[in-house]
Amino acid sequence: MSERYSIEMSQIVKQFGSVTANDYVDFQAKSGEIHALLGENGAGKSTMMCMLSGVYRPTSGEILIHGQRARIRSPKDAMKLGVGMVFQNFRLVQTLTAAENIVLGEKSAFWRGPKWMKAKQKEIEAISQRFGLSFPVDRPIWELSVGEQQRVEIVKTLYRGADLIILDEPTSVLTPGEVDQLFGTLGAMKAEGKTVILTTHKLKEVMSVSDRISVMRKGKMIGTMDREDTNERELARLMVGKDIVSNLSFKSGTKGKMVLSVQHLDVVAEQGRKALKNLSLQVYEGEIVGVAGVAGNGQKELAEVLTGLMAWKRGSIHFDGKDIKTASVRAAIEAGISHVPENRMKSGLAGSLGIVDNLLFKSYRSGERSKFGFLRTASNREWSQKLVQQFDVRTPNLDTPVQQLSGGNQQKLLFAREIQQNPKLMVAVHPTQGLDVGATEGVHKLLTELRDIGRSVLLISEDLDEIMQLSNRILVIYNGSIVLEVTRDEANRERIGMFMAGLNDAEEEAV
Incomplete structure (x- = not known):
């Protein structure tokens, strides 16, 4: 193991019952870098980050932080080791102020009067200004914009001493201007020697902000490379295992009725x-x-x-x-x-x-799908199988609960049902x-x-x-x-x- 890495995850295996989410994965990130982690849905990247942040525990493998073996059994353990994660779905109490959310759970004072909170607000404002993360600290969360709420989450990790910060799809709820502001913040973190790990599916953003990029596919680490040594097309190919060739054509056409x-x-x-x-x-x-x-x-x-x-x-x-x-x-x-x-x-x-029931939700009353109030079971299964094939829904069988399908296959199934309604x-x-x-x-x-x-x-x-x-x-x-x-x-x-x-x-x- 090299001392130049702030985080090293070695031979990580994570199993959920009979499903292997991570298959002997190695991952390293350095201090003072923005490291992008890419992968398809179900590739295992989120599971890796959840183990690093204490949400999950690895089935086997080893995690080292600054060269020292780490036992991360909870998010609290991770935060003590300087690891903070900003989730795509924010974890904030809507009725509390931004400052109250940030200090929530702190045990630094026996009595928390107005003076204590005022001092904490000044401390929070100093951190937010240092990293370009402005928001009103004394307003409740529900009054803040989505972009401001994300800044609260980031400042919360910085306030609690994180020097390794994981951001899960951070730009999905931001305007282009807010994205630029966020990237400025990531640059400020990098300049202070912090490690930033970015999980995203937006290749343009990866190429514009990251220093190194790691790609996962089907639970395995495919490779890690410097940004200068790759491009969007190669990254897409590594993610899916084949070249992605867009066949989309734009047609302006004549406007109909x-x-x-x-x-x-x-x-x-x-x-x-x-x-x-x-x-x-x-x-x-x-x-x-x-x-x-x-x-x-x-x-x-x-x-x-x-x-x-x-x-x-x-x-x-x-x-x-x-x-x-x-x-x-x-x-x-x-x-x-x-x-x-x-x-x-x-x-x-x-x-x-299963697949059949979900496909029938909007058409079960039709004469093709039922007769005298009874479903046409055999023909409905045959119809469902044709839709599964037509829309390339990858499923073990028609009876598999749809919650067990990947996000992409769930979405294809949803489109299959809606489009077949013509x-x-x-x-x-x-x-x-x-x-x-x-x-x-x-x-x-x-x-x-x-x-x-x-x-x-x-x-x-x-x-x-x-x-x-x-x-x-x-x-x-x-x-x-x-x-x-x-x-x-x-x-x-x-x-x-x-x-x-x-x-x-x-x-x-x-x-």
Whole structure:
């Protein structure tokens, strides 16, 4: 073992029952470097980082931190050794202030009066300024933007003395401007000699910010290389084991008839919060309309209103020549609206059920799938097998619970069910979130195929690259309203990013 590494993971094996998630993996990272860890869903990279941060314990193998053997049995043990992890899903108490979240669990004072907290706030502010992580320390978490909440999580690890910081998909909820700020922070950490490990599927970001890159595939470490010695195409090939050749073609086409018209929509969400405010948009046949925005600006509510899951307070929805009067999931399905929800396992699929049941959810009433109220079991299995083959869903058999499938295969199964409904409009929310490069390419192909046969797609995504690659038109949603509409040819990444952050053209010029 070499002393030049701050972290060494040697011959790590992690088994969950009969499944081997990590198969004798070696991984090393240095002080003062940004190290990217890449891999497909199920490659084992997250499991490796969870063992390093104390969430899991290895079945066998050895972890050394600064040359000393480490016994990491819990996140508390990891933090004592200077290891902190910022998860993609933040672990913050919404009703507490940012400062209260950061000091939560600290035992440094017997009495915590106002003076103690004031002193802690000053200490936290000093750390945030040092690393370019500004946020209001005295405001509750629920009042902060997603980007500010992420900064709280990072400062929390720094405040607790972490010199090895793991960030799990850190840019998935940020605007382009916030991404640049985050990369500046990572550079400041690197300059102070800290080790930064970045797990991400965005190859452009890996190539722009990392010093070294490690690639995992099917539980094994494929290799580690310097950024200067590789490129995006090679990294994609290493991740999936073959060259990824994009067959996507953009077709501007001739705009067909209007399929969807939303006018002056107001939606009230939980606790009386106004989620959508005077929102208007149109979608035409044969186009993909991308909705770009930072999480929490009304995207979820827009998708749920259109698919019958949520009622609206004011405004009108006109779909395929008819006015939609009330929220009804069944009516939306019968009208020809398909839905790929934000969280496939929470809202899209029933994890404990098999392939056939999940495919039947929206069509079991049809004469092809049932007769006199009884399911046509044999023909339904045959139909399901054809869909599995058509959409290349990798599963041991049709009875395998879908929760046991990889994220990519779960998403393909979800698309199989929605597309076989022959929809007039597909509402796809973050359809590639958490997917590897190969599965992402497959989802993009399905969306463009729908467009090319004259169907309509409303693509709601926080991935601006995805929006700009696929969309005929781009809408930016901010604070529940559409604040910008541009065609693909007019799209400018920086301008879209400014509107996503709430700055309009006049404010942008003032800046």
